[in-house]
Amino acid sequence: MWLSExxxxxxxxxTSSPYKDRWTKRLMRYGVESRGVxxxxxxQRTDTxxxxxxxxxxxxxxNILTFSTGTLGPAIFGLGLRDSCLSILFFNxxxxxxxxxxxxxxxxxGMRQMIISRYSFGYYGVIIPCIINLIGxxxxxxxxxxxxxxxxxxxxxxxxxxxxxxxxxxxxxxxxSFCGYGILNWYEKVSWFPVLLTFIISLGVGGKHLLHPxxxxxxxxxxxxxxxxxxxxxxxxxxxxxxxFTNYYVSSVNGWRIFWYSFIGLLLPIVVxxxxxxAVVVAVPSVPSWEQGYVGENIGGLLAAMLxxxxxxxxxxxxxxxxxxxxxxxxxxxxxTLNSQTFIPTLIIVPRYVFSVVATAIVIPLxxxxxxRFYDALTNFLGLIGYWPGSYVAIxxxxxxxFRHNDAGQYDINVWNVPLKLPSGIAALGALAASLGLAxxxxxxxxxTGPIAKTTGDIGFEVAFGVSAVLYLxxxxxxxxxxxxx
Numbered sequence: 332m333w334l335s336e337x338x339x340x341x342x343x344x345x346t347s348s349p350y351k352d353r354w355t356k357r358l359m360r361y362g363v364e365s366r367g368v369x370x371x372x373x374x375q376r377t378d379t380x381x382x383x384x385x386x387x388x389x390x391x392x393x394n395i396l397t398f399s400t401g402t403l404g405p406a407i408f409g410l411g412l413r414d415s416c417l418s419i420l421f422f423n424x425x426x427x428x429x430x431x432x433x434x435x436x437x438x439x440x441g442m443r444q445m446i447i448s449r450y451s452f453g454y455y456g457v458i459i460p461c462i463i464n465l466i467g468x469x470x471x472x473x474x475x476x477x478x479x480x481x482x483x484x485x486x487x488x489x490x491x492x493x494x495x496x497x498x499x500x501x502x503x504x505x506x507x508s509f510c511g512y513g514i515l516n517w518y519e520k521v522s523w524f525p526v527l528l529t530f531i532i533s534l535g536v537g538g539k540h541l542l543h544p545x546x547x548x549x550x551x552x553x554x555x556x557x558x559x560x561x562x563x564x565x566x567x568x569x570x571x572x573x574x575x576f577t578n579y580y581v582s583s584v585n586g587w588r589i590f591w592y593s594f595i596g597l598l599l600p601i602v603v604x605x606x607x608x609x610a611v612v613v614a615v616p617s618v619p620s621w622e623q624g625y626v627g628e629n630i631g632g633l634l635a636a637m638l639x640x641x642x643x644x645x646x647x648x649x650x651x652x653x654x655x656x657x658x659x660x661x662x663x664x665x666x667x668t669l670n671s672q673t674f675i676p677t678l679i680i681v682p683r684y685v686f687s688v689v690a691t692a693i694v695i696p697l698x699x700x701x702x703x704r705f706y707d708a709l710t711n712f713l714g715l716i717g718y719w720p721g722s723y724v725a726i727x728x729x730x731x732x733x734f735r736h737n738d739a740g741q742y743d744i745n746v747w748n749v750p751l752k753l754p755s756g757i758a759a760l761g762a763l764a765a766s767l768g769l770a771x772x773x774x775x776x777x778x779x780t781g782p783i784a785k786t787t788g789d790i791g792f793e794v795a796f797g798v799s800a801v802l803y804l805x806x807x808x809x810x811x812x813x814x815x816x817x
Contacts, residue, residue, distance in 0.1 A: 364511025367683040368672045370744050371441035371578050378579040381588055383516045384434060387576055388596030390519035391569075391662055393526050394655035395478040396471070397601055399630045400565050401608030408558040411547025415609040418555050422562040423601050429724040430569035431593035435586040436731070437577030439739035442747060444574040444666075445673040448723075449753050450742055451730035451807075454676075456756020459763070460723060461674035464571045467716045468667045469694060471568070475656035475663075476500050476698035482631030482653035485624070486646045496653065497698045503657045505691040508664035509684045512579060515665055519658050523600075526655040529638075529648045534607065537637040540614045540621070547613075556788030557775050563792045564717020566601060570724050572666035582739075611637070627703065664690045676748065718774070721796035722766045726759050726803050734807060734817060741817065755814065758806035766798035 404415030436447055445464065449457045480496030487496075507518045534541075577589060611633065615621045624636025634652055638645030668686035672678050678686075735741035746752035774791040775784035784790065811817055 363509070363684060364513060365682060365684075366511075367679060368443050368446050368669050369679075370446065370747055373441060373582050376438060376441055376579055376581050379581055379584075380516075381580060381584055381592060383520060384577055384580075384589060385592040385596040386520040386523065387516065387662065388569075388593055389600050390523040390658035392597065392600040392659070393523040393530070393604065394475065394659050395482060395630055395634065395652055396475050396656060396659060397565075397604040398530075398608040398611075398634075399478060400562070401605030402612035402630070403561055404558045404609050405547075405613045408554045408561075409548065410550055410554050410558060410609075412544040412610055412613045414547070414550035414555065415558070415613075416606045418558050419562060419605045419609070420602055422559045423566050423598055423605075426563050426566035427569075427594055427597040427601065429567060429720075429728065430573045431590050431597060433570050433573035433727070434577050434593040435589045436739075437574035438580035438582050438584050438589065439586070440574070440742055440744065441578050441582070442574065442742075442744065443578060443669045443673070444570075444572050445670055446747055447574055447742075448571075448727055449673075449747065450735070451727055451754060451756075452759040453754045453756025454748070454750035456754075456760050458674055459760060460571065460719075461670050463716075463719050465667060465670050465674065467568050467571070468663045468670065469690070469697070470716060472504075472660045472663045472667075472690070472694045473697045473701060475660045476694055477702045478630055479653045479656040479660075480631075480698065480702060481629050482634060482649055485629065485632045485635035486649035486653065493702045494699045497702065498695055500653065500657060500660065501691050501695050501698070503654065504660035504664055505687055507657065507661035508668070508687040508690075511665065511684065512576075515661060516576075518661065522655075522658045525651050529651045529655075530604065530607065532641070532648060533634060533637045536640050537611070537614075537618075537621075540618050541610045544610065544613045545617070551788075553775060553784075553788035556790060560717050560774075560776070560789040560792050562605070563721070566597065567720035567724060567792070568716060569597065570720055570727075572662075575666045575669055576662070660694075718767060718770050718791045718795050719763075721770075721792040722763045722799040725766075725796045725799035726762055729800060729803050730759075730807070733804065734811070752816075754807075754817070755810060758803060758810045761806050762799045762803040765802055766795045769798050770795040 401415065401419060404410040404418060405412065410418065433444065436442075437444075440447060445457060445461055448460055452460055476497045477493075479500035480493045480498075483496035483499060484491045484493045507515055573593070580589070611621075612625075615625050615633070620636045620639060621633055624632040624634075626632070631649070631653065635645070635649040638648050641648070664687050667690045668683045671686045671689075672681075672683070731737060743752065770791040772781035772783040773787065773789070773794045774781045775789035781791075
């Protein structure tokens with residue numbers, strides 16, 4: 332079906348797991364993945380369908396959330412269409428590189444992303460990145476549920492509430508993430524195409540309104556950098572889960588192949604849909620039906636209004652758009668299950684899929700509460716979450732490139748859960764704390780403006796990245812000298 336027999340066996344051949352009850356064994360027979368954060372031994376890294384990682388990133392981003400992120404340039408930061416699109420292209424070319432590169436570590440190491448992070452942050456120190464990452468994964472899932480619920484309710488002409496739409500989207504995502512790697516990859520491979528067609532149809536129907544955008548005020552450095560920080564918060568956040576989806580691939584795969592599949596799978600849909608979102612929101616005031624659909628910051632209603640000219644078929648397309656977010660939520664839930672076991676190591680005895688249920692129970696009420704303040708939630712969340720990935724990327728990449736010489740053999744996989752054999756994490760946590768502390772005066776968002784950012788604009792994530800890189804090198808070198816091992 333969607334998995335070869337050897338890959339299916341590797342998903343569940345988890346001899347290190349202390350917990351395998353009758354229910355788990357029964358689910359395994361139906362293809363549900365039982366393996367959690369335990370590394371995949373090299374002999375069990377047998378998947379050769381490398382193109383799946385391209386489809387996964389495409390499906391991750393061909394959805395309404397990517398579209399809505401692009402609308403923030405004109406709607407929140409006052410940029411014109413040209414300046415919004417140039418910002419989208421420039422910042423995403425930079426910010427899609429780190430997650431694409433980290434995806435190449437999965438086949439070489441057979442470890443999940445946060446387990447790899449133990450080799451810089453330490454066994455206990457990695458709890459801090461795990462907590463931040465869990466908040467990020469839940470936040471993105473909430474935003475996606477809101478958008479999906481809005482679109483589904485709009486397709487129902489008021490017969491369906493936003494709350495019911497949110498529950499429907501969350502339950503679909505729960506099923507996919509519950510099943511794990513095999514069904515997740517199958518779903519991501521097929522789910523993006525009808526959604527892409529829907530966006531193309533909406534462009535064909537409403538494209539005439541996008542041809543002559545109104546003149547805009549000249550872009551300011553402050554506006555561009557603040558929007559850029561939001562874009563970075565969207566794209567760089569994938570770095571903390573990159574290897575979660577590639578650790579079953581054969582270790583002999585060329586790293587460049589995984590990198591380019593991942594980079595193009597991220598960059599192409601993000602840039603295209605964010606630019607489309609910016610173009611549409613600029614045109615909203617000149618199209619009464621769009622403006623009416625957009626009341627209450629309802630992105631789903633806006634897209635449904637764009638599809639009105641195709642009649643009843645447009646309702647069907649709006650339903651497809653609402654379901655587009657399920658691919659993103661399901662993958663986020665999947666990584667969330669793994670983060671939970673890394674965050675609290677004793678939870679390794681709990682089957683991975685249980686955390687999908689817990690995540691759904693958390694996300695649904697948060698989405699319902701935040702549904703009527705979407706733009707505030709989106710702007711505040713992306714603005715806040717965008718700073719820590721800069722530090723995380725700098726620390727983990729320097730560990731890999733400088734201290735482990737870009738060599739998988741420098742990672743002793745056998746000590747992944749042995750605290751004394753792993754780094755203490757003091758160097759990484761010290762660099763992370765200092766970088767975020769120094770980034771605060773450089774933040775400029777709608778909810779806070781630091782003293783430096785008043786002059787420069789938002790340079791928070793650039794400062795977080797740079798300070799982490801500068802501090803981690805001497806901190807880690809000193810740690811190695813004192814502890815006598817990497």
